[in-house]
Amino acid sequence: MxxxxxxxxxxxxxxxxxxxxxxxxxxxxxxxxxxxxxxxxxxxxxxxxxxxxxxxxxxxxxxxxxxxxxxxxxxxxxxxxxxxxxxxxxxxxxxxxxxxxxxxxxxxxxxxxxxxxxxxxxxxxxxxxxxxxxxxxxxxxxxxxxxxxxxxxxxxxxxxxxxxxxxxxxxxxxxxxTVKQLAYLEPTLVETVTCMVGTLMKEALDETVKSCGVPEAAAKAIMYGHIQIALAVAFRSTNPFSDACMIAIEYGKEKIIKPDWKTIFDEKELDLVLARMLKINAVRR
Ligand SMILES: NC(=O)c1ccc[n+]([C@@H]2O[C@H](COP(=O)([O-])OP(=O)(O)OC[C@H]3O[C@@H](n4cnc5c(N)ncnc54)[C@H](O)[C@@H]3O)[C@@H](O)[C@H]2O)c1
CATH class of the missing domain: 3.40.50.720 (NAD(P)-binding Rossmann-like Domain)
Structure with missing residues (x-):
């Protein structure tokens, strides 16, 4: 060797x-x-x-x-x-x-x-x-x-x-x-969740401008600042979210996220998403 x-x-x-x-x-x-x-x-x-x-x-x-x-x-x-x-x-x-x-x-x-x-x-x-x-x-x-x-x-x-x-x-x-742990990181953690949320934020920004008539510069300014503070609070507990913000977060989860979303961490689902990404019928076992 x-x-x-x-x-x-x-x-x-x-x-x-x-x-x-x-x-x-x-x-x-x-x-x-x-x-x-x-x-x-x-x-x-x-x-x-x-x-x-x-x-x-x-x-x-x-x-x-x-x-x-x-x-x-x-x-x-x-x-x-x-x-x-x-x-x-x-x-x-x-x-x-x-x-x-x-x-x-x-x-x-x-x-x-x-x-x-x-x-x-x-x-x-x-x-x-x-x-x-x-x-x-x-x-x-x-x-x-x-x-x-x-x-x-x-x-x-x-x-x-x-x-x-x-x-x-x-x-x-x-x-x-391990390779399996790597697969849980990518795609599940970082592509299925993190990158998906990134594109959701961009779609929400576009919708705010298009449907609500907010000037793009104003929408971008508040969004970019809040991406920073949301990550700092959620991951680093720099300061708590306000009580009203917590209510809006819960409302957002109810409206946007399916209650069983954590099934994406089931092995069966990992196999499904990987088969889809690799354009094959099923992963080999
Ligand atoms: N692109 C990214 O952001 C990124 C990030 C992390 C990991 N990866 C991984 O890196 C790997 C490559 O992805 P990429 O995005 O760079 O692909 P790519 O499509 O940009 O490049 C692949 C290159 O391989 C060449 N190629 C194809 N068959 C070949 C052969 N038989 N011999 C020599 N060259 C050949 C193609 O001509 C092409 O230039 C993948 O495993 C991907 O998952 C990509």
């Missing part, structure tokens, strides 16, 4: 995550091979001063193969890539969906990991413009990473953590959990 990880193949190097990760790995001590099949993606790789490599050649000599390709093609791509990997190498994916659904091609002599960025916290203390501008993370604002590596030894995990820290730098914590 490999403990020193030196050589990396990145598939999907010209995609959204591929470009971000490449920008950071390019500054690292690792030997990185950038693989990309789409002409536009290849152009992006070249424009960034990187060379596109033939995947067949680099995969066979890489300690780590990163699949930065869309989740819905991971089953097909992994079935081609995994047989070409060297024994002891690590296959790293960037989202838990396909791993949780057991779609990734398996081999007993390679190891599997997932590492997903948390994005910089809304509570992060930012000092520079670059930190403020870095909403996604991976450029200037510190973020944490959630990751799973359920088979590896402590040494291998530590070596892999170094790569993960470089990919998503700057990074403070890397939280090592």
């Amino acid at each position: 490999l403990t020193e990880l030196k050589t990396i193949t990145l598939l999907g190097a010209g995609g959204k995550m591929g470009m971000r990760i490449s920008d950071n790995l390019q500054k690292s001590q690792y030997q990185v091979f950038y693989c990309e099949t789409a002409p536009q993606g290849q152009q992006r790789v070249n424009d960034a001063g990187r060379e596109v490599t033939d995947a067949d050649t680099s995969i066979a000599i890489s300690d780590v193969v990163i699949l930065a390709v869309p989740d819905i093609i991971l089953q097909k791509i992994s079935s081609v890539i995994v047989p070409k990997m060297k024994p002891g190498a690590i296959l790293l994916t960037l989202d838990p969906a396909a791993s949780y659904a057991n779609l990734i091609a398996q081999r007993a002599d390679i190891l599997y990991a997932v590492a997903h960025p948390c994005h910089p916290s809304v509570f992060l203390e930012r000092y520079t413009k670059a930190e403020y501008d870095d909403a996604f993370g991976g450029v200037a604002a510190v973020q944490s990473i959630v990751a799973a590596f359920e088979q590896g030894t402590a040494e291998q995990r530590s070596a892999l953590e170094n790569i993960v820290r470089q990919m998503y730098a700057p990074v403070d914590d890397v939280h090592w959990i």
Whole structure:
């Protein structure tokens, strides 16, 4: 088994995550091979001063193969890539969906990991413009990473953590959990709930302007301030919501949220949403 990880193949190097990760790995001590099949993606790789490599050649000599390709093609791509990997190498994916659904091609002599960025916290203390501008993370604002590596030894995990820290730098914590726990974080916690609530807030803002005739600037001003204070009160108990606000919150829950909404945390529901996202009939068990 490999403990020193030196050589990396990145598939999907010209995609959204591929470009971000490449920008950071390019500054690292690792030997990185950038693989990309789409002409536009290849152009992006070249424009960034990187060379596109033939995947067949680099995969066979890489300690780590990163699949930065869309989740819905991971089953097909992994079935081609995994047989070409060297024994002891690590296959790293960037989202838990396909791993949780057991779609990734398996081999007993390679190891599997997932590492997903948390994005910089809304509570992060930012000092520079670059930190403020870095909403996604991976450029200037510190973020944490959630990751799973359920088979590896402590040494291998530590070596892999170094790569993960470089990919998503700057990074403070890397939280090592299971693939299933990762799936409960994303999609359930952050996409099904948090991102959904974000889009609900935007729809409410648009409706306030469109149907109630409130000037957009006034609606945005009060909403953006209240997003900040609502999060500070709910998550940090900076001060309590007022009594009248609590009544309005309860009214909002009655009108908007289904009483049984927490069933989204049932395993059955997790399987359903993941199957829908991966465009398959059902996750494999
Ligand atoms: N986009 C995000 O915000 C985000 C955030 C966190 C994690 N992720 C995860 O990152 C992964 C990649 O997502 P993305 O949004 O960057 O996808 P993307 O569609 O932006 O990029 C995928 C790239 O892979 C390339 N590609 C496809 N097949 C290939 C092959 N056989 N060999 C080499 N390259 C190939 C495509 O041409 C494309 O450039 C997914 O697992 C996704 O869940 C994405």
